[in-house]
Amino acid sequence: MKTLGKLFILLAATMASTLLLAAPFKNGDRMTVGITLHPYYSFVANIVGDKADIVPLIGAGYNPHNYNPLPDDMKRAQSLDVLVVNGIGHDQWAFEIMEASGGLEVPYIYANDAVSLIPVAGAADTSVNAHTFISTITAIQQVYEIARQLGTHDPANAEEYLRNSRAYATRLRKLKAEYSQQISKLDASNFRAATMHGAYGYLMQEFGLQISAVIEPRHGVEPTARQLAQTIDEIKAAGVNVLFAEKFFAGKLADTIQKETGVKMFSFSHISDGEFSPELFENEMRYNLESLKAAIESTIP
Amino acid sequence: MTTSTIQIVTPNQRKWETVLLVAALVALVVSTGTYVETYGLEEKPQEILDWQISSFSGLQGVDQAIYNELIVAADEVNWLVYYNGYWPEDKDFQDGLLSPFYRDLSWEHNGSLTWTLKNVIQEGEAQGLTLYHGSGGTIENQGAFLLVIDHKHAGSAQIMATNIWWHPDRNAPVPETSKVASLVLHGWKQVIPYQGRDELERLNAG
Incomplete structure (x- = not known):
């Protein structure tokens, strides 16, 4: 009986190792x-x-x-x-x-x-x-x-x-088509936007919109006081009326800019936060497109 | 109470010190320069020929936007041919919401180009060319586009080679022939994208 048990274990082990060898993945x-x-x-x-x-x-x-x-x-x-x-x-x-x-x-x-x-x-x-x-x-x-x-x-x-x-x-x-239809009904002739991160060029390009200025060309690197003053001047000169901050951006810098320039603040998602899920990309893109639509609406006289 | 005295110590070879320091600095700069010149990594720029234009640094504004949609659409055109068995036409593009053909906001902002399918130009039984011509844009400085799909049959498989051409005149007509020489002669430029694989090569070289 003991020998039979050993044989069974040996057979099972051989079968398992054969299966593992045949398996195409780790x-x-x-x-x-x-x-x-x-x-x-x-x-x-x-x-x-x-x-x-x-x-x-x-x-x-x-x-x-x-x-x-x-x-x-x-x-x-x-x-x-x-x-x-x-x-x-x-x-x-x-x-x-x-x-x-x-x-x-x-x-x-x-x-x-x-x-x-x-x-x-x-x-x-x-x-x-x-x-x-x-x-x-x-x-x-x-x-x-x-x-x-x-x-x-x-x-x-x-x-x-x-x-x-x-x-x-x-x-x-x-x-994209859903928001394209909604946005196309809006008068975007006064929409002039700046972003607080240079990440949104592809997003704006696919809606035929332009970014006039980027406040923080490198993510995580805040502008110095001098750069900020220069950017505020640039925003004023460019006639920018909308500024997109990061979704979870601490508002101090944004508030200063809003106060100094009078631009309206909105936010974009960088799609790099939250739990991983199959729906995350679509949900965050929808957030971005809602934000874009609201920003354009805010510029209609 | 103690008194202190100050003693000034001068270098032994005072007059040579400055000369030696300058000489050492010059030697350092020259040797570093020579090393970098000889062994330094050279960032090789993407090669763009006279009859080509870069989508990254050559095309601007709406032309760049249209190109970036067209390069994705080319992939989908091939899918549609594979699944439907015919070259997609305007109705297919509208049903499939396929930019830059689909008439939505970005199409409008990008100059409302008119796209026409110039049907398969047979060059023999085993191969042909299919052209999608986009022209007549409403924006003053924009160009015209030509999506050229070269398809060959190899047994049961079909091999597609896609090229995108751009013309600075937004009303440039579709050329009679789509041979490279003819396109170039008529002012068309082949668009060369700067793709992820190019950037990866640059990053790896650095």
Whole structure:
């Protein structure tokens, strides 16, 4: 009886190891997709549906602009089959984490590979705007790129990934069209906007709107008193009547500007806060479009 | 009570000190310059030929906006051909809300271009060209666009190569032939995007 038991255990162990060897992914039959920024969670979730697992490389509450890798990140990195990155300056810390975890062999999906980039609006130099995830059009292009690449890593579900990506893209187009219709009924001839972060160029471009000035061309770097005074002068000179702050921006600086210039204050979401969820991108974009609509309405005499 | 005395100590080789310091500084600057020149990483700018234009630094305002929508639409046109079996027309674009063809706010702000499908120009059974021509914009300084899809059949698969061309004259007519030489001759410029992969290359080089 004892021998039979040993044989059974041996057989079970052999079967288990065979299954593991045959499994195409680290965690078995399901691919584990790592993501860096919040929008990429939503994109991947809508592409893979229930066919793969998604692991954010860092926790939800951290600021991705100035993130310092933690030991837990390394553990998560080791479980990934593939990692989706912005790759053009917004998540450089991801490469540090992967290197530190010895996970360099994990293939990357560069979401922006085919995205046509634009310079940061209002900035003195022509540096690249890495915020391609705050716009429906550039989001759609990234969704297609991610879906194509995920399909090459998981051929069994490739067709479904592409089908899902098209359905998601259609939803994003409908969101844009919904607000486009509403905004088109408004008189935007007096709308002259400045933003407090150079992130919103793609968003404004897809509605045919312009940003006249950026108060804080680099996120997290507050202007000096001299720069602020200069910006206030520029806002006055440009005739800007609307200023978009960050959604969770501490209002002191904004209040000073509002008081000094008389501009009306609104806010945009950078889509890099809150819990990771499939709906987050659409919800935050809706917030941005509501804000844009309200801002235009406020400029109608 | 104690008294203190001040003694001034002069360098042993006073007259040489300044000369040696300047010489050391010059040597440092020259050697650093030589090292950077020899081993320093050179940031290679994107190569744009005379008959091309950069979407990043060449196209401005509405032209850049239209281009960025068109490059995404090109992807979707290929999808529509794949699923529907025909080249999408205006109705398909309106139903699918597909910018820059879809007549919404950004279309209006971007000059309300008129888009026409210049149907498949057969060049033989196995290949052809399909053109989407956007012109007649209402904004004074905007240009005209041409989305050129070169499609070839390889067995059961269809290979699509997409190119976008821009003309500084917003009323530039659709060319009779879409051969590169002919387009260039008629003032069209091929738009070269600065894409994520280009930026990644630049970042990796740095």
